[in-house]
Structure formats: C-alpha cells, structure tokens
Amino acid sequence: MMIKQLNSWEKLKILGEGSKFDVCGFPSIFTKKKKKFQRFGFIYPAVGRKGSCVNLFKVLQSNACEGNCFYCANRKDRNFSRIEFSPQELAKLFLLYYKKGLVNGLFLSSAIYQSSDKSEEKMLKTIELLRYKYSYRGYIHYKILPGTSESLIEGAWRLADRLSINLEAPGPKYLERLSPTKKFSSQLLEGLKKIAYFNEKKPLRAGITTQLVVGAAGETDKEILNFSFKLYENYKLWRIYYSAFMPILQTPLEELPPCPLMREYRLYQADFLLRGYNFSPEEIPFEKDGNLSLKYDPKLAWALKNPHRFPVEINKAEFDELIRVPGIGKISAKRIIETRKIHRFTNLNELKETGAVVKRAQNFITLSGKFYPAPGKSEPEPDQQLFLWEEI
Numbered sequence: 116m117m118i119k120q121l122n123s124w125e126k127l128k129i130l131g132e133g134s135k136f137d138v139c140g141f142p143s144i145f146t147k148k149k150k151k152f153q154r155f156g157f158i159y160p161a162v163g164r165k166g167s168c169v170n171l172f173k174v175l176q177s178n179a180c181e182g183n184c185f186y187c188a189n190r191k192d193r194n195f196s197r198i199e200f201s202p203q204e205l206a207k208l209f210l211l212y213y214k215k216g217l218v219n220g221l222f223l224s225s226a227i228y229q230s231s232d233k234s235e236e237k238m239l240k241t242i243e244l245l246r247y248k249y250s251y252r253g254y255i256h257y258k259i260l261p262g263t264s265e266s267l268i269e270g271a272w273r274l275a276d277r278l279s280i281n282l283e284a285p286g287p288k289y290l291e292r293l294s295p296t297k298k299f300s301s302q303l304l305e306g307l308k309k310i311a312y313f314n315e316k317k318p319l320r321a322g323i324t325t326q327l328v329v330g331a332a333g334e335t336d337k338e339i340l341n342f343s344f345k346l347y348e349n350y351k352l353w354r355i356y357y358s359a360f361m362p363i364l365q366t367p368l369e370e371l372p373p374c375p376l377m378r379e380y381r382l383y384q385a386d387f388l389l390r391g392y393n394f395s396p397e398e399i400p401f402e403k404d405g406n407l408s409l410k411y412d413p414k415l416a417w418a419l420k421n422p423h424r425f426p427v428e429i430n431k432a433e434f435d436e437l438i439r440v441p442g443i444g445k446i447s448a449k450r451i452i453e454t455r456k457i458h459r460f461t462n463l464n465e466l467k468e469t470g471a472v473v474k475r476a477q478n479f480i481t482l483s484g485k486f487y488p489a490p491g492k493s494e495p496e497p498d499q500q501l502f503l504w505e506e507i
C-alpha cells in the first residue's frame with residue numbers, strides 16, 4: 116500500500132473527513148444546537164451533557180487500512196489515496212487550532228496499517244507529545260483499535276479522558292456480515308474488557324464508550340438494546356453510540372438502503388430509558404418485527420401498551436411513577452415533588468411551570484382527581500419524547 120505525500124492542510128481535510136464515521140456525540144439533527152464550523156470536516160460539534168456542544172478536532176492518524184470491512188470507506192480494496200500524519204505533525208496541527216480557540220478537545224482514531232499495534236503506537240506517540248512535550252491538559256477521546264495489546268491500552272488509559280472501542284454489532288453473527296477481518300470475541304470484546312479492567316483501577320474522566328452500526332446486518336432493535344443493556348451492566352459504559360448505516364460507493368454494501376435516521380434516534384431514546392429511567396429491557400416496547408416503533412417514541416409506546424398504569428395522580432405519585440408519564444422527565448418530576456411541598460396542583464398551567472410537556476402528559480394524569488384529556492384527539496400525536504438530552 117503506497118502512502119501519498121501531501122501537505123498537512125491537505126491531509127487534515129482528508130483525514131478529518133475520514134473520521135466522520137466514528138461517532139462521539141449525539142446526532143445533532145435532533146438537537147436545538149446549530150452545527151458550527153460545518154465547513155471543516157475535522158471540527159466536529161459533539162453534543163453532550165444537557166445538549167451542550169463542544170468542538171472536537173476529530174481526525175484519523177491514517178486512512179491506510181489492511182482491514183476490509185464491508186461498509187467502510189477506508190477498506191483495503193477501495194481505490195483511493197492513502198495518507199497518514201506523523202505524530203509530531205498531528206500534535207502541532209491540533210495545538211494550532213486549540214490555541215486559536217477553534218476546538219476544545221481531540222478525538223483521535225485511525226485505520227489499521229501493518230498491524231493494530233503499529234497504528235496504535237503512532238496514535239499513542241501523538242498524545243504523548245501533547246501531554247508531555249506540549250503540556251496539553253485538555254480533553255482527549257482516544258480510539259482503541261481491534262486487537263490492540265494490553266500494554267498499549269494501558270498507555271492510552273494513562274493519558275486519555277475517554278477510551279472507546281467500536282464493537283460494531285450486537286454479536287459475532289452480525290459482525291461477520293459487516294467485516295471479514297474483525298473478530299468479535301478475541302479482538303473487540305476482549306479489547307473492551309481490557310479497557311474496563313483499567314477503568315476499574317482508576318476511572319477515566321469521561322468514561323468508556325462504544326459504537327454500533329445500525330441497519331446493515333439485519334439485527335433488530337431488540338437485539339441491539341438487549342446487548343446494550345448487558346454492556347452497560349458488565350462494563351460500566353458511559354455511553355453507546357448508534358450509527359445509522361450509510362452506503363458508501365465502491366464497497367460491498369453500496370446497494371444496501373441507508374438506515375432511517377429516525378431508527379437511530381429511537382434507539383437513543385430507548386437506550387435513555389434503560390439508563391436513566393429504570394426501564395428493564397423487557398419493558399421496552401417493540402413491534403412484532405423486533406424493532407421500535409418509528410411513529411411513537413418508546414416511552415409513549417410503553418404508556419399506550421400499559422393503560423393499567425395510568426392515570427397517574429400528580430399530587431400523590433412517587434418520583435418513579437412520574438418519570439414514566441409521557442411528557443414528564445426527571446427534572447420536571449423533581450420540580451413537581453418540590454412544588455407539592457408548597458401547594459397542590461389544581462390545573463395544567465401549574466404543571467406547565469415545572470417544565471412538563473403538558474400536551475403530552477395530559478392524557479395520562481389527573482390533577483386532584485380531575486382528568487384533563489387533550490380535546491378532539493382519538494390517538495396521541497406521533498411526537499418526539501421530551502427533549503432527549505434534558506438530563507444527560
């Protein structure tokens with residue numbers, strides 16, 4: 116494989132663009148934040164806590180790959196220019212943008228050239244330069260490649276704020292449909308276990324994440340979410356990112372239709388119910404085909420399937436009952452309980468002041484025993500659940 120020589124700016128354009136399939140923030144199309152710097156592929160507005168947005172310098176160390184994943188733009192059999200940054204070159208380039216205040220942190224990944232360890236060594240060298248030579252103390256999200264050896268993972272754990280490894284699929288059967296080269300247990304899961312081991316010794320400041328490709332291997336949402344639940348339980352992941360499959364020209368999956376973004380979004384919503392709202396995987400409402408409804412958000416779909424749990428009396432309900440009401444999130448539930456110490460709720464306007472989305476909640480609640488259904492609606496609006504990032 117020939118590595119082409121280009122200047123740093125040309126490399127940055129290509130290797131920034133090449134990193135776009137690695138997800139490290141929530142899908143901003145569903146947030147109220149506008150994407151800044153969208154004209155630069157390497158500046159990535161990652162949406163994080165409470166919808167806040169940080170600009171990450173998001174780049175690959177190299178796009179030269181000996182892997183041949185069926186969905187990937189960097190796969191070995193795809194014909195395009197292969198380039199790489201030297202650690203020194205990339206560290207200096209990042210600092211240039213950081214010092215100008217154009218980015219707040221680094222996201223570093225790479226394709227696999229020669230071996231995972233060889234690629235990882237270059238990435239590690241880059242962040243060592245940043246931390247030790249240039250005294251950079253800011254945020255680093257660092258990608259562990261499949262099959263990386265333990266000593267390199269340990270080195271990365273000492274320097275990065277967040278480590279991630281892409282598991283790609285909810286099991287080996289589905290991974291085989293996505294990649295002929297990645298090994299689910301021995302490379303991916305094993306890598307995650309090693310990261311989790313170090314994280315147990317001393318937690319990473321921004322935790323561990325992983326990424327799953329959605330809609331390219333025939334997996335159902337139920338399989339994905341059951342798998343996600345186990346990952347959260349076993350490895351204390353901070354977050355799982357779902358990446359809707361997009362076909363890329365000159366790949367074996369180029370004819371496959373793209374995964375609807377709404378499917379990706381519904382997965383985030385259901386994931387949120389598992390992590391933040393005490394839903395068990397069995398309670399997540401799936402359609403007959405094992406997927407989430409695209410029409411109704413999962414919390415509303417659950418409420419519609421469980422009419423015996425409603426109406427909930429706002430003046431008496433426990434916190435856990437309140438947060439299961441469509442239109443009431445954790446913040447509004449806390450405010451409801453605080454407000455109840457001062458007065459009873461007697462009308463919908465009082466409820467609105469807590470931040471609850473009244474038009475969503477009103478079909479599922481009573482206020483001092485009175486029911487206030489939305490007028491003239493035979494079925495609920497297929498609206499989105501509360502602003503998803505309310506309390507992340």
Ligand code: SF4
Binds near residue numbers: 225294
């Ligand atoms: S290992 Fe697979 S997913 Fe990773 S860059 Fe290479 S082809 Fe792409």
